[in-house]
Amino acid sequence: MKIQEYQAKHIFQKYEIPIPRGQVALNASFVRQIAEDLGDKVVVKAQVLVGGRGKAGGIRLADDPDEAEDIATEMMGMEINGFPVHKVLVEEAVDIKKELYLSIGTDRTNASPVIIASEYGGIDIEDAAEEAPEKITRILIDPLIGLCDFQIRRLAVSIDLPRKHWKKFTQIANALWQIYKNDASLVEINPLVISEQNGLVALDGKMTIDDNALFRHPELADLRDLDMENSFEVEAQKYGITYVHMTGNIGCLVNGAGLAMATMDILKLKGGEPANFLDIGGGASAEKVSSALHILFSDPQVKAVLVNIFGGITRCDEIARGITMALSEHNHIKIPLVVRLIGTNAEEGYKILEKQNLPVAHTFSEAAEKAISLSGVKKK
């Protein structure tokens, strides 16, 4: 779960990481008021969970409260890379002597937390990695021991940090470790700036929380910004369904993540376009299947639906019952449905579906091809 910059900074503040003074606003007149309170030049920053915000005009400097309000008015109407702007963060403008990069994330290959620092701050760390890999220092952290001061010193030396900032840098790095070890999967300060007036300041903050660990941090679950997520994804989550929105027109309903990806891939390879990734998980009930279909049916993009089920724990008869439920509720909807059932109780499943007169398929390819042709027919 990604959280917004203003939320990350709120957490930074709790861990005593210096951030610019500022406040989040939902409307332009409050932006003016914040700017007045801050009293000097301010920066207005669109709060969207997507990269490339700066280039898209989502970060702008305002000389006075009037300008701040104007900028905010403009920004609130914008979409940035497909994400509408509903909130802006208004912050004092900080003088920037140098921009650094500092983050703690997970190194999958080494199965280890890793702290990364660079004197190339302010740009995407992967760009920096390509431009000047020698300017990026990565140190693995033993998760049982934690981050140690000597590791932070190695980073400070590697990014040529002036000595007078070492103490603060150590404190900031330790704070990032505290945040990470409390189940953030990524916590990033980019840029971490050296400011003449304020020393080290976290100018931007990014944070991803491990969804699997939310059970032990109920307070973090509240940070999920439902506004910012695709409404189908939000809806799916309610039912414990994993859903990712895509741009195609064939809705997919699959059990298992790997099979769901493979289903999308096969549609694409056969010339179709998947409308979504959807994994109903193992052992799904008829109700869950019905809810999943409901989501697909509500998507105006969807012109055909492919149900691809390999019954293991999942019982195909239960799936079939779910399909029947959904179809009876949506009998006005004429979206064609191709169903492929294999494994546990597949025959019973097909029997249940007989009355629906749905096109069925027995192989993976056949199912994909049928769905594509049905979606095409409807499109015309």
Place this chain on the structure above:
Amino acid sequence: MKIQEYQAKHIFQKYEIPIPRGQVALNASFVRQIAEDLGDKVVVKAQVLVGGRGKAGGIRLADDPDEAEDIATEMMGMEINGFPVHKVLVEEAVDIKKELYLSIGTDRTNASPVIIASEYGGIDIEDAAEEAPEKITRILIDPLIGLCDFQIRRLAVSIDLPRKHWKKFTQIANALWQIYKNDASLVEINPLVISEQNGLVALDGKMTIDDNALFRHPELADLRDLDMENSFEVEAQKYGITYVHMTGNIGCLVNGAGLAMATMDILKLKGGEPANFLDIGGGASAEKVSSALHILFSDPQVKAVLVNIFGGITRCDEIARGITMALSEHNHIKIPLVVRLIGTNAEEGYKILEKQNLPVAHTFSEAAEKAISLSGVKKK
């Protein structure tokens, strides 16, 4: 640093380990008041940092506030194994169905924290270990991983703990680990009782804090009960001198713990009796030496003093200056002093002492023998 039962229980309470209701009192009338507030039978427990309190009459049951007051009056005048009673803890009497033992301490041989449980509670764990070693379960704890629930379950099974108490037991064991890992070197509940009314209750608590770690727990340093320690030890500590009071009549002033022990041993082997262990540490200043001598001179037991210094970091001339300082301040005191100096600046040291006309010695045995004979002469 050992702390008193009532202090340990205060910490237990902070970590949500169930303890009997109660309060500590400095006088008998307050004991009555506490007993009245508790409203039923109470237990009055002398607060002394020494074992064998129960047998010595330091734990007594009172049926009503009157009796509690009487008991307290009596107790406050007592000495238990040489320790005067200044405080008593008054607690509600808890019904005891079974007494268990639970502690976390340090296993030196394995260099590991160890959690120990036994169904033989209420007696000294070493007695229990001799009587029924099979009834004591020890599980090493990885200090980087911490205590885990499965280890606690193994303990619960081993002490035949009824299932209904497992949850509380797990919580108590985890609390002990939290206390231990915050630099307690021992934290012990003995007995941990199963009570009909209250489930598991920590009836007695013992805790030792790692002195070396006090720098990171300033709040714990305040728990040191200066009342309860030998006044010479308290005085020595002020100057950073390690001092242990003994029962003999030859004061010892030595640099280094091993040498100080060897000095005591040699005195004993030669027929003398050391009055103390005293290590002035490495590189001691004249002032520190003088303070150390001051402590020895104030001890009425001391009939002779043996100064045994092997100069390494410690400079013997500095030692000699310290001796001169102390003697000039205590010129009315006629306690004979034998001085042995070897190593760094020993000759300069002896030169400084020439004016004092002190008996000097060059070998260890010679020094000990002279000190013994001088102490004997004075005794007569």
Place this chain on the structure above:
Amino acid sequence: MSILINKETRLLVQGITGKEGLYHSELMRAYGTNIVAGVTPSKGGEWVLDEKIPVFDTVQTAMEVTEANASVILVPAKFAFDSIYEAIDAHIPLIICITEGIPAMDMLKIKTILKTSETILIGPNSPGVITPGECKAGIIPGAIAIPGTVGVVSRSGTLTYEVLYAMKGKKIGVSTCVGIGGDAIIGTGFIDMLSMFEQDPDTEKIVLIGEIGGKDEELAADYITTEMTKPVIAYIAGLTAPKGKRMGHAGAIIEGRAGSALQKIELFRKAGVKVAEYPEDIPALL
């Protein structure tokens, strides 16, 4: 022959009295797996599966009494760290963790603990391991695979079932099928499995089913180039997956510039691995 499990496997089920635990234990036993014990904290002394399998409070006791040599973990995610560490601490040679949704930090700690242990951990978020005709440890449907000489290793569950099913359709049998799990941090990766199959005299070819995310396939491609003599056939899911989105599996995410299906496929092809376009094509490539 086979890898990891066989007729000699004496299986322990951690979490045996839970709904999932009981259900799958029944299936495993029905398949012929020799389940010798279950562990559920505070249920020690009970008996399950027609009163034939004893339940213990701790893995240690269960192993002492029953000489179990492998454990399947079917406990809820919040108890998984404790269960896995308990099994490692009891020196069980093999753990197969089915549990899904374990916090990454817990798994990072487990990985560190494993460094000083001899235990092999498969999973978490694994469908389990099956050696057809001998032993099934986990939730892979027993009916979809027949004994044979093809080793199968996969990050996925149902996708693997598809492949096994397709193979069975062509009468191609399996030596052992291992689901290594769909999480980002797993106990054992492709390389270790490839190495075991390489050494297993009864495995002749290997099917590897990968997906987007991480570098495990990339490392496997290197390993195949330098260390493997047996042919490997691969399939990679997630060609159409967008960047930065988690595709169901916690590990199935293209992060930044790493972990795309295209890259993995290319590297496999370079390593001489036949890569199937569709899962159904795999039998034809064998």
Place this chain on the structure above:
Amino acid sequence: MSILINKETRLLVQGITGKEGLYHSELMRAYGTNIVAGVTPSKGGEWVLDEKIPVFDTVQTAMEVTEANASVILVPAKFAFDSIYEAIDAHIPLIICITEGIPAMDMLKIKTILKTSETILIGPNSPGVITPGECKAGIIPGAIAIPGTVGVVSRSGTLTYEVLYAMKGKKIGVSTCVGIGGDAIIGTGFIDMLSMFEQDPDTEKIVLIGEIGGKDEELAADYITTEMTKPVIAYIAGLTAPKGKRMGHAGAIIEGRAGSALQKIELFRKAGVKVAEYPEDIPALL
């Protein structure tokens, strides 16, 4: 020959710019020890000891630049965990920690870290190691020992100096003298040192100076019985120490029924070890 340190030792001093660090570094260098570098956080780039020894911010850089192969730690106790772990992490083969007063919990963690490392840690609360005529790493006065064939190992500081001094008085020389440290939790105990001396061709006899507390002498007595061919002479301090009182050293405490001097002496005698009554008697027993 010798153990642990010799002419080839390239010594690093962690905490070199502190008062203690500078003072003892001067003495070590005067003795002939090849100090190649110092480490003090945020003093990297400075030069000390007549501007001849470079100071680095980190052990890693110091080792890369100077190829140091041993480190003496002379930092305050509250920084000792970080310094020791830093040195272990940089894969230095030998650490000699002089620092006294390190929290036991920090040392318990270090001991766990050492389990997966090749580094040998001597100390903490050690006076150091000296191979007379070749190298001195720590604070043992250089003048009190002459080269020879007796290995000395001790938990104590000045008491060891006494013994060395007495030996020198009788012209008995030392191969290497190791202070293993007076704390309860130390990096290396008697047994490892005995084993090194047993293997060192230039050590003919060993003097072991123990004291009350712990079981290290007891274990050493066992080890001597079964593993040692070279004669061992022992001295144990603390015969008069009362129970339950810490005698200066954090490790010198008789806890419950364990760790008394009498017990240690008895076990040594049973193991065929000559035990000296007075430290001064040791030369006569050699």
